Amino acid sequence: MDYLAVLQLFDSTLRLATPFLFACLAGLFSERAGIFDIGLEGKMLAGAFSAATVAAITGSAWLGLFTGVGISVLLSILHGLASITLRGNQLISGVAINFLASGLTALIGQSLFELGGRTPQLKGSGRFTEITLPLAETLGGIPVLGPVYEGLVSGHNVIVYMALAAVPITWWTLFRTRFGLRLRAVGENPGAVDTAGISVTGQRYMAVIICGVLCGMAGAYLSLGTSAAGFVREMSAGKGFIALAALIFAKWKPLNALAACLLFGFLEAVATKYQNVDVFGLFTVPVQFMQALPYILTVVILAGFVGKAIPPRAGGVPYVKEE
Amino acid sequence: MKRQVPGWVGLVLVPLLNLVLALIVAGVVVVFIGENPFRAMRLLVAGALGSSYGIGYTLYYATSFVFTGLAVAIAFHGSLFNIGGEGQAGVAGIGVAVVCLSIVGETHWLLAFPLAAAGAAAAGAAWAAVPAYLQAKRGSHVVITTIMFNFIASALLVYLLVNVMKVEGSMSPESRKFGTGAHIPYMHEMAAWLGITMSRTPLNLSFFLAAGAAILTWVLIWRTRLGYEIRAFGQSESAAVYAGISPYRITMLTMLISGGMAGLMATNTVMGEAHRLVLDAVQGAGFVGIAVALMGRSHPVGVVLAAILFGILYQGGAELAFEMPAISRDMIVVIQALVILFTGALENLVRFPVEAVFRNLQGRRS
Numbered sequence: 282m283d284y285l286a287v288l289q290l291f292d293s294t295l296r297l298a299t300p301f302l303f304a305c306l307a308g309l310f311s312e313r314a315g316i317f318d319i320g321l322e323g324k325m326l327a328g329a330f331s332a333a334t335v336a337a338i339t340g341s342a343w344l345g346l347f348t349g350v351g352i353s354v355l356l357s358i359l360h361g362l363a364s365i366t367l368r369g370n371q372l373i374s375g376v377a378i379n380f381l382a383s384g385l386t387a388l389i390g391q392s393l394f395e396l397g398g399r400t401p402q403l404k405g406s407g408r409f410t411e412i413t414l415p416l417a418e419t420l421g422g423i424p425v426l427g428p429v430y431e432g433l434v435s436g437h438n439v440i441v442y443m444a445l446a447a448v449p450i451t452w453w454t455l456f457r458t459r460f461g462l463r464l465r466a467v468g469e470n471p472g473a474v475d476t477a478g479i480s481v482t483g484q485r486y487m488a489v490i491i492c493g494v495l496c497g498m499a500g501a502y503l504s505l506g507t508s509a510a511g512f513v514r515e516m517s518a519g520k521g522f523i524a525l526a527a528l529i530f531a532k533w534k535p536l537n538a539l540a541a542c543l544l545f546g547f548l549e550a551v552a553t554k555y556q557n558v559d560v561f562g563l564f565t566v567p568v569q570f571m572q573a574l575p576y577i578l579t580v581v582i583l584a585g586f587v588g589k590a591i592p593p594r595a596g597g598v599p600y601v602k603e604e
Numbered sequence: 605m606k607r608q609v610p611g612w613v614g615l616v617l618v619p620l621l622n623l624v625l626a627l628i629v630a631g632v633v634v635v636f637i638g639e640n641p642f643r644a645m646r647l648l649v650a651g652a653l654g655s656s657y658g659i660g661y662t663l664y665y666a667t668s669f670v671f672t673g674l675a676v677a678i679a680f681h682g683s684l685f686n687i688g689g690e691g692q693a694g695v696a697g698i699g700v701a702v703v704c705l706s707i708v709g710e711t712h713w714l715l716a717f718p719l720a721a722a723g724a725a726a727a728g729a730a731w732a733a734v735p736a737y738l739q740a741k742r743g744s745h746v747v748i749t750t751i752m753f754n755f756i757a758s759a760l761l762v763y764l765l766v767n768v769m770k771v772e773g774s775m776s777p778e779s780r781k782f783g784t785g786a787h788i789p790y791m792h793e794m795a796a797w798l799g800i801t802m803s804r805t806p807l808n809l810s811f812f813l814a815a816g817a818a819i820l821t822w823v824l825i826w827r828t829r830l831g832y833e834i835r836a837f838g839q840s841e842s843a844a845v846y847a848g849i850s851p852y853r854i855t856m857l858t859m860l861i862s863g864g865m866a867g868l869m870a871t872n873t874v875m876g877e878a879h880r881l882v883l884d885a886v887q888g889a890g891f892v893g894i895a896v897a898l899m900g901r902s903h904p905v906g907v908v909l910a911a912i913l914f915g916i917l918y919q920g921g922a923e924l925a926f927e928m929p930a931i932s933r934d935m936i937v938v939i940q941a942l943v944i945l946f947t948g949a950l951e952n953l954v955r956f957p958v959e960a961v962f963r964n965l966q967g968r969r970s
């Protein structure tokens with residue numbers, strides 16, 4: 282495998298990791314605040330569909346992105362209503378949201394466009410195209426580092442860069458601001474936060490809404506920022522669950538989340554590019570194993586054999602104010 | 605002191621109101637698509653129950669949902685949420701296929717059926733065993749691990765069907781057809797023995813297994829020591845431990861029974877209908893089980909009724925999609941989602957006000 286092929290592999294790793302990264306950070310905000318969210322997948326799917334629909338009708342990728350985010354936030358408010366206000370089961374609410382998104386996107390898509398659940402192919406300003414960073418072609422000639430800048434750093438669309446920027450922003454928000462401290466506190470000990478006179482409900486709703494925004498970004502990336510150039514039925518294809526896996530793998534920490542998402546993106550890139558991987562001619566790793574690897578790794582991590590993954594303590598428990 | 609609300613309110617009235625709410629929202633979706641919801645409802649019910657053909661299909665689907673619904677319900681009693689029915693039923697298909705493919709000569713179905721059912725239950729239970737163990741011993745959340753195991757199961761199925769079990773020279777990822785020795789009778793065949801003519805439908809012998817499973821589940825949960833321990837554990841783990849119940853033992857047993865129950869579904873689809881192992885023999889039935897268990901309040905009678913309701917939805921929905929092309933089969937998934945949402949997640953939306961009304965009424969009476 283030559284140098285350029287390796288760069289290409291890393292390049293597609295970055296592209297494939299982008300939706301994982303958004304959804305993983307989305308889950309991080311929600312779960313750090315004590316709200317389990319297995320509905321990342323559904324919100325991502327709904328975001329992808331509504332973004333593509335609006336982009337197809339208006340021809341504006343940005344309007345599409347905003348709509349995708351808006352719809353995803355609506356679903357997360359529904360999740361908040363169920364799990365915060367009505368103290369329902371957060372896991373069941375997540376399951377319901379996943380099915381709701383899966384059914385509604387296909388149903389409405391078919392009724393709007395009659396293309397078997399697809400949206401029309403997006404062209405021109407309807408999607409996010411690759412940005413060539415300044416001097417990419419000039420610097421491309423420099424040996425070794427030039428191709429890295431030209432092929433790997435430059436040449437992605439704006440959402441990929443936003444995803445990368447979201448990692449330090451998340452870290453800073455959670456660990457360096459008062460908002461972040463309170464958010465983490467309601468996930469660990471909501472009673473203490475309440476005693477301090479801060480609204481647990483308000484904090485949790487904020488977290489859930491941020492989660493919705495990020496899931497919408499993940500979805501909009503799928504339909505507006507990839508070669509799919511439009512929405513395809515079930516296009517999230519389990520990515521929300523891989524993101525959930527990455528979140529556990531990352532032990533609910535933003536920088537680890539970046540690493541986990543890049544790892545899972547890399548696995549997917551290898552699986553798509555090479556199908557069955559031949560290991561030194563000794564044995565063949567089937568492509569299905571590569572596809573299942575993120576889930577297997579997560580189970581191993583969850584089992585606590587490789588460092589223990591401890592979720593936020595108040596996760597999944599509705600907060601009932603004492604009377 | 606809080607006044608008591610009569611039991612039937614929580615058991616019957618609230619679920620019914622939730623179901624009505626779900627159907628109203630589904631009706632709004634139909635209006636949004638530009639169709640008449642009442643006509644759609646009529647077509648759906650007529651498609652599912654209007655002929656012996658429709659009823660056969662309805663009960664065929666319902667049979668699968670009884671198994672997966674009971675699986676989720678049993679786990680709920682132990683306050684475990686088994687989301688992995690889909691994967692457990694998928695792997696159980698492998699169990700059924702292994703048994704059925706090894707039956708070479710002629711046997712009687714009275715022998716083949718229990719063997720295949722045992723294979724299905726064993727494979728389903730085995731697939732639930734790892735998440736169960738990790739929950740019991742390592743504290744990993746069973747919801748997350750069963751989700752992961754669903755994905756691993758689907759990868760495993762693809763691998764086996766593409767690389768191992770595929771018929772030589774064939775392009776489609778499916779196993780060899782089972783021999784005649786592994787054939788279990790269809791309902792219309794059994795009806796013919798009695799001289800009754802019925803339409804040809806996939807409804808088969810597994811229907812009776814599902815009925816038996818529902819009764820056995822009731823016996824297990826409310827009439828055995830183990831069932832009592834499962835319920836005690838589900839109510840309060842610390843109280844159960846104080847009573848000498850081992851959390852490890854109960855978690856393992858509950859999940860194994862639950863996984864085995866989900867696995868039994870494969871007798872209906874793989875052995876009863878497809879007669880070979882195909883990709884996606886489960887087709888979401890594992891997830892429907894969640895809706896069925898929630899609607900049925902984890903009681904076998906409720907589960908059976910909810911399973912029939914979802915059978916009507918699946919069969920009627922298919923007929924509806926045929927009559928009203930604007931309402932594709934995805935409508936079924938939407939209704940399923942709404943049922944899970946209103947009877948599960950948003951349950952208190954109805955429960956809180958209804959209970960308040962009843963407390964008020966009683967307050968006035970006394």
